[in-house]
Amino acid sequence: MLSHYSSAGLLALALAAAAPAMAADNATSLSTLEFKNRFRASGIVPEILPAALDPSVSFYASYVRTGHGNELILPGASLTVSEADLPFEFSVENLNNGTNVTANSRFLIYLLDADAPSRNNPTARNLRHYLAGNYTASGTTSQVLSTAQRLTIPTGQFRPFTSFIKPAPTANTGVHRYIFALYTQPARYNNAGFESAGQEASIENWNLTQWRTQLGLGPAIGATYFTIDTGANGGQGTSGNVPAGNGAAGVAVPVCMAALAAVLGFAALL
Numbered sequence: 060m061l062s063h064y065s066s067a068g069l070l071a072l073a074l075a076a077a078a079p080a081m082a083a084d085n086a087t088s089l090s091t092l093e094f095k096n097r098f099r100a101s102g103i104v105p106e107i108l109p110a111a112l113d114p115s116v117s118f119y120a121s122y123v124r125t126g127h128g129n130e131l132i133l134p135g136a137s138l139t140v141s142e143a144d145l146p147f148e149f150s151v152e153n154l155n156n157g158t159n160v161t162a163n164s165r166f167l168i169y170l171l172d173a174d175a176p177s178r179n180n181p182t183a184r185n186l187r188h189y190l191a192g193n194y195t196a197s198g199t200t201s202q203v204l205s206t207a208q209r210l211t212i213p214t215g216q217f218r219p220f221t222s223f224i225k226p227a228p229t230a231n232t233g234v235h236r237y238i239f240a241l242y243t244q245p246a247r248y249n250n251a252g253f254e255s256a257g258q259e260a261s262i263e264n265w266n267l268t269q270w271r272t273q274l275g276l277g278p279a280i281g282a283t284y285f286t287i288d289t290g291a292n293g294g295q296g297t298s299g300n301v302p303a304g305n306g307a308a309g310v311a312v313p314v315c316m317a318a319l320a321a322v323l324g325f326a327a328l329l
């Protein structure tokens with residue numbers, strides 16, 4: 060199983076390296092109001108995120124899509140398991156309009172599965188797949204949306220609290236909603252990790268309300284999400300070749316060290 064994750068990770072890296080030559084689909088901006096509306100329509104608000112979610116920036120993740128190359132993901136996009144690697148890019152529009160954002164602001168980003176092991180029986184909700192701080196506005200333009208700028212972590216400041224764990228939902232566990240959120244980072248974390256506030260490493264049953272209070276965070280300033288449909292094509296469609304019963308009760312399996320190293324090297328470029 061570990062070699063499966065390793066080769067998947069390396070394949071994604073190879074695709075990421077090869078992809079820039081391919082033309083991206085014509086990406087268009089989404090207003091913050093449209094982000095808000097899509098979060099409501101998906102049920103994520105208020106089921107997972109508070110009803111008060113009111114994005115002040117348009118926050119995007121971008122993926123290498125099979126047969127399409129580099130693509131901006133809009134909230135609600137459906138990815139396959141093989142596509143759902145760490146995005147090759149995070150980007151943002153109207154950052155100066157973000158709450159508490161100054162020229163020196165840093166940001167933190169997470170990815171979680173709201174529907175672990177399934178939406179019908181989400182006993183591991185929320186399952187954290189990634190959490191890192193120290194993102195900054197790079198001033199460089201997104202590869203896929205000319206009005207957006209990339210968010211990157213400067214070299215030497217990449218200390219993910221939760222290293223990326225590739226989504227691996229069990230087949231036939233319905234549609235999983237994977238949520239990214241962007242927060243303005245309180246200055247105290249410019250020199251200290253989240254463990255300094257007592258955050259624990261456990262990734263299951265992550266209570267966002269309690270976490271925000273613990274870290275002293277305001278509400279998310281931006282958020283986006285994608286879905287993986289584990290039921291399509293008899294459980295093999297958009298979920299790829301994830302066999303039923305893979306993983307512990309549908310909980311993601313940590314990537315092996317080789318894939319992790321690859322992801323770390325990759326992510327340091329984000």
Ligand SMILES: *[C@@H]1O[C@H](CO)[C@@H](O)[C@H](O)[C@H]1NC(C)=O
Binds near residue numbers: 084085
């Ligand atoms: C992108 O835009 C161009 C010009 O507006 C159009 O001809 C083309 O079909 C579009 N491509 C996609 C994938 O939508």
Ligand SMILES: *[C@@H]1O[C@H](CO)[C@@H](O)[C@H](O)[C@H]1NC(C)=O
Binds near residue numbers: 091115153156
């Ligand atoms: C900036 O935020 C204000 C509310 O704080 C909103 O009225 C305005 O439309 C936003 N501007 C943009 C460009 O999103």
Ligand SMILES: *[C@@H]1O[C@H](CO)[C@@H](O)[C@H](O)[C@H]1NC(C)=O
Binds near residue numbers: 193217218248251252
């Ligand atoms: C940010 O980077 C500094 C090193 O420059 C490190 O001490 C700190 O733990 C990092 N904070 C986070 C939240 O990753």
Ligand SMILES: *[C@@H]1O[C@H](CO)[C@@H](O)[C@H](O)[C@H]1NC(C)=O
Binds near residue numbers: 266267268269
């Ligand atoms: C999450 O934490 C809040 C605040 O501590 C608490 O009120 C709430 O019941 C918790 N939610 C769950 C699902 O445990």
Ligand SMILES: *[C@@H]1O[C@H](CO)[C@@H](O)[C@H](O)[C@H]1NC(C)=O
Binds near residue numbers: 158159276278
């Ligand atoms: C903005 O800063 C104030 C004061 O520190 C804080 O109470 C609030 O939660 C912050 N909001 C965001 C979105 O970071």
